[in-house]
Amino acid sequence: MHKITIFYLLSSLIFALSEDLPLLLVISFDGFGPNYLDRGITPNLKKLYSAGTHAPYLRNVFPTKTFPNHHSIATGLYPAEHGVLGAEIYDLDLGKLKYGPELFEFNKEIAPIWTWNEMSNGKSGCMMWPGTDFSYGENQVNCSFVEKFNVSHPGPWDERVEKAVEWFSAGANLVMLYIEEPDHHGHIYGVDDAQNDILRHLDNFTMFLETKLKKAELWDKMNVILLSDHGMIDTTPSKFINISQFLPAHKEKIYGNSPVLQISPTTAEVDDIYKRLLNASEIEGNSFKVYRNRELPERWHYRNERRTGPITIVAEPGYAFADDMKSAIDWYKKEYNITVNNSTTFGIHGYDNALREMNSLFMAWGPAIKKSYKVPPFDTVDLFHLFCEILKIKPPKNPEISGNRDNILDILIENSNQYGQISGFIIALASLSLAFCFVAAIFYVLVVVRRRREAQTVPDFIYDEPEHTEEQKLLEIGFGSNEKMNVEG
DSSP states (O other): OHHHHHHHHHHHHHHHHHHSOOEEEEEEETTOOGGGGGGSOOHHHHHHHHHSEEOSOEEOOSSOOHHHHHHHHHHSOOHHHHOOOOSSEEETTTEEEOSSHHHHOSSTTOOOHHHHHHHTTOOEEEESOTTTTSOBTTTTBOOSEEEOOOSSSOOOHHHHHHHHHHHHHTTOSEEEEEEOTTHHHHHHHOSSGGGHHHHHHHHHHHHHHHHHHHHTTOTTTEEEEEEOSOOOEEEOGGGEEOOGGGOTTOGGGEEEETTEEEEOOOGGGHHHHHHHHHHHHHHTTSOEEEEEGGGSOGGGOOOOTTTSOSEEEEEOTTOEEHHHHHHHHHHHHHHHOOOOOTTOOEEEOOSOTTSGGGOBOEEEESTTBOSSEEOOOEEGGGHHHHHHHHHTOOOOBTTBOSSOGGGTGGGBSSOHHHHHHHHHHHHHHHHHHHHHHHHHHHHHHHHHHHHHHHHSOOOGGGTOGGGSOHHHHHHHTTOOHHHHHHHHO
């Protein structure tokens, strides 16, 4: 009886420890610079910023573009490692790449957090997050719930929140939710007052999110990380540089988007084109820099022999390249009926990540997050460790995460990793104890059965039958004729 009770208690303990997975919602506001909170027009965001844990800014990755940074957030790896170096790149093996599986599946062993959560027995929901259209890892695992990335027809923000809440109710423990603003309007109108209406809409979106989570009784259980991928600054057509004029016979070998372009000539042409571009930079007042692959700054973690260079040019802050900006502005004029002159402002990003205006937003709140707390700036690639700590899963070892776990531990109410280790220890101890009790129970049964058999008296007639009559045999085993009659009667 005691062993059955212990067995039941240990089983209940293991079930309780594994029953409720922590919940995590990661929201990205594309292009939301931390300084936008200082405009005094986002009271709901400011309230959450102060109520939970926040950093002055995140040190994002170079280039400070949407796809590289979202994939570094998702994988904990730098662009040189995950291979997503821009929205348009040239791959030496595959040729020109744009948004698609070939761009994101550079290394088959890489598992973004939504895939890693699935592989760790969780369920992930992916709402338009860049790269979640595709499967990852050796077993090609993707989210249990997916709305594909689509900025051309993104759909209302409130519907995305409602869908995310449905996914949590259906068993998801992680949801990645992408919002394309204020980046979209920032590109068209610049970063000044023209963006204020969009910032107010985002503030209302945050209040709507809180309302929906409370209605679904998820607010008190939900850990929320609200972040961005980059900031933005202004440029004007007067600061556009026409690179094609210096490379008239090589226009088709220019890839990427301002302010970072990849020049991919043949090996025999590299030296000549490199010299031409250095000369062009001087002519243009050193408004852009020219790099061979070996000259790219190590701190960028950008060099990838298949997908960078062999020549990279990077505009100085505030400058852009006319080669790609012209087509973008033509589209703005057509879609938004804007008038353009040399002083018209447009938003741009992608510059050196050491530029503070390029850095990104971070705030978090929920049951695992410290309240009213400020942490120093940390790196985008550290976020994968934070996700794992909150979800109580171990990060992958192959490839090893680039980020530093120590940078995020102070965000948590308790050392979540230690908590996870303690929980894991308890589960392991309980499992071992359960196994021990099971083996002990079997041993106990075998011993009891054996003792009972040994306690039984074996009649002599079994070994020496000729010396006993049939009546004696019945008497010796306690089953005489009277008992037999009673039973039959």
